[in-house]
Amino acid sequence: MTTAVTLCCMVIEHGAPEPLYRQLAAIIRDRIASGEYPPRTRVPSITQLAAEHDIAEMTARKALDLLVGEGLLIAVSGRGTFVT
Amino acid sequence: MTTAVTLCCMVIEHGAPEPLYRQLAAIIRDRIASGEYPPRTRVPSITQLAAEHDIAEMTARKALDLLVGEGLLIAVSGRGTFVT
DNA sequence: GCCCATTTGTACGTATGTATG
DNA sequence: GCATACATACGTACAAATGGG
Numbered sequence: 001m002t003t004a005v006t007l008c009c010m011v012i013e014h015g016a017p018e019p020l021y022r023q024l025a026a027i028i029r030d031r032i033a034s035g036e037y038p039p040r041t042r043v044p045s046i047t048q049l050a051a052e053h054d055i056a057e058m059t060a061r062k063a064l065d066l067l068v069g070e071g072l073l074i075a076v077s078g079r080g081t082f083v084t
Numbered sequence: 085m086t087t088a089v090t091l092c093c094m095v096i097e098h099g100a101p102e103p104l105y106r107q108l109a110a111i112i113r114d115r116i117a118s119g120e121y122p123p124r125t126r127v128p129s130i131t132q133l134a135a136e137h138d139i140a141e142m143t144a145r146k147a148l149d150l151l152v153g154e155g156l157l158i159a160v161s162g163r164g165t166f167v168t
Numbered sequence: 169g170c171c172c173a174t175t176t177g178t179a180c181g182t183a184t185g186t187a188t189g
Numbered sequence: 190g191c192a193t194a195c196a197t198a199c200g201t202a203c204a205a206a207t208g209g210g
Contacts, residue, residue, distance in 0.1 A: 129174075129175060129176085130175075130176075131174085131175075145176085145177095148176095159175095159176060159177085160175090160176075161175070161176045161177065162174075162175055162176065163174090163175070163176080164174090164175065164176080165175090165176080
């Protein structure tokens with residue numbers, strides 16, 4: 001028996017029990033784990049993340065801050081945010 | 085020879101190279117280390133910290149978030165923020 | 169159970185500064 | 190100089206949890 005991993009359609013839901021910034025952090029965490037965002041590459045900018053997921057920039061920033069705090073990302077002022 | 089420890093007048097300075105929220109976090113960290121805020125006790129609320137140090141509530145909140153992330157504090161919704 | 173004050177949590181808005189290319 | 194991107198800081202509103210009366 002195979003294990004079906006359903007990662008399709010990772011969409012942020014307003015009004016979900018999980019807060020928006022945690023939902024976004026989880027999505028990015030998954031993309032890092034899956035190799036979609038390999039080490040040393042740049043993740044989308046705060047502006048891009050906010051636009052793509054239809055959330056406020058502050059909320060996108062909070063998601064990245066969380067992952068930076070976890071050590072998964074490193075933010076470099078003026079350049080972007082990178083996978084460790 | 086004695087070692088003089090100057091912890092007097094820990095005042096937050098606007099315009100200092102160190103950002104306000106880091107200054108406040110450092111002050112709280114020192115008070116925990118010195119025993120002024122012993123384990124399991126409550127630190128001042130965000131509203132109190134903001135008023136006492138003449139900074140915005142968001143800035144005080146960010147300082148606490150930083151220390152929560154470091155594991156020095158635990159925030160309990162509706163009750164307060166406590167020293168671990 | 170209910171109301172109220174307090175406190176943290178989440179989310180959005182805005183402005184300015186700093187760093188990079 | 191300029192565009193992009195992160196950093197800091199203030200402002201605001203509402204939700205949720207807690208505890209006291």
